[in-house]
Amino acid sequence: MLLISFGFYAYQIIYTPNFLVGKEDRMIVIPNDADFKTVQKILHEGDYVQDLMSFAFLSRMMDYDKKVKPGRFILKANMTNLQAIRLLRLGKQEPVRITFNNVRLLKDLAEKITTNLSMRPDEFEAAAVKFSMNNKYGFNKDNLMCMFIPNTYEVYYNILPDALMERMYDEYVIFWNDERKAKAAQLGLSPVEVSILASIVQAEAMKQDEAPVIAGLYLNRLKQDMPLQADPTLVFASGDFSLKRVLNEHKEIDSPYNTYKYAGLPPGPINMPRVNCVDAVLNHDVNNYLYMCAKEDFSGYHNFTDNYRQQINNAKRYQRALEIEIEKGKQLRRAGAKK
Numbered sequence: 001m002l003l004i005s006f007g008f009y010a011y012q013i014i015y016t017p018n019f020l021v022g023k024e025d026r027m028i029v030i031p032n033d034a035d036f037k038t039v040q041k042i043l044h045e046g047d048y049v050q051d052l053m054s055f056a057f058l059s060r061m062m063d064y065d066k067k068v069k070p071g072r073f074i075l076k077a078n079m080t081n082l083q084a085i086r087l088l089r090l091g092k093q094e095p096v097r098i099t100f101n102n103v104r105l106l107k108d109l110a111e112k113i114t115t116n117l118s119m120r121p122d123e124f125e126a127a128a129v130k131f132s133m134n135n136k137y138g139f140n141k142d143n144l145m146c147m148f149i150p151n152t153y154e155v156y157y158n159i160l161p162d163a164l165m166e167r168m169y170d171e172y173v174i175f176w177n178d179e180r181k182a183k184a185a186q187l188g189l190s191p192v193e194v195s196i197l198a199s200i201v202q203a204e205a206m207k208q209d210e211a212p213v214i215a216g217l218y219l220n221r222l223k224q225d226m227p228l229q230a231d232p233t234l235v236f237a238s239g240d241f242s243l244k245r246v247l248n249e250h251k252e253i254d255s256p257y258n259t260y261k262y263a264g265l266p267p268g269p270i271n272m273p274r275v276n277c278v279d280a281v282l283n284h285d286v287n288n289y290l291y292m293c294a295k296e297d298f299s300g301y302h303n304f305t306d307n308y309r310q311q312i313n314n315a316k317r318y319q320r321a322l323e324i325e326i327e328k329g330k331q332l333r334r335a336g337a338k339k
Helices: 002-015 036-045 052-061 081-090 106-113 121-134 161-175 178-186 191-204 208-223 231-238 248-252 275-282 308-338
Strands: 017-019 026-030 071-075 096-100 151-155 291-294 302-305
Touching: 002 052, 002 081, 017 081, 026 036, 036 052, 052 081, 071 081, 096 106, 106 121, 121 161, 151 161, 178 191, 178 275, 191 208, 191 231, 191 275, 208 275, 208 291, 208 302, 231 248, 291 308, 302 308
Parallel strands: none
Antiparallel strands: 026 071, 096 151, 291 302
């Protein structure tokens, strides 16, 4: 009788649903430094398990108490102790998604890329700095952002900072396939240089359909050893990203990112270029343009020309239109003040 009772209890411990009984599947996160006591506390306080003692008993029988693995796991509704322990002991994690885009600086990237991860932004930054100093792929502190291809990726929650850097390099290699590398070579540029130029094109192109045209213009300037004279590079050099209008004083900033003062490409990107901007450089419009000026209709498009005199005329038209708009704004404010 005693043997039958023990056998029934053993069956219950192993095969009776004990996790999230009558509830929905839920995620559980086990920290990197967790021991078995920590796991029990998480399960109890999170109301994951009905009978914690039976879970603990079977965990010791299966040596899970000595083999705790950190990570992010999905516990299914009505899981048995046996199913849950196997899942946790084998470390069968559910991947998390990391997404990053629209960043300029490493610290901005660190905040975005670690949002769903166990690592802190400062840990990622430290790994990125170490990678920039020690990698054998040609990346440095100035151009490291070129390695990160904006997209959504799946990784494990507890991925280590160094491993994440290597993963991002692997994705970079996948992106820069033979076709893209061949197109870059035809331009006389390395993949990193293409990304640097793409970051400038991205900052200039308010309308994406203009990006290949702008890319063609800047490539023409590079071929003729003309300074790029790209205003967004001055904004980056100033460090004031709220700057709306570049003035002559900004053209005097002594920085390798000042493309008015120094010809050629700056040492690194001024933002993280989107894939379509990188491809806009690789598949640029073939033209003779050397100059562009915002259109006077404020549509976000540009007037392009290869003639400097025409560029001056375009600039004057835009300036006149801007002055008219400014005056209209003043009149509206004065009219509002009188009411």
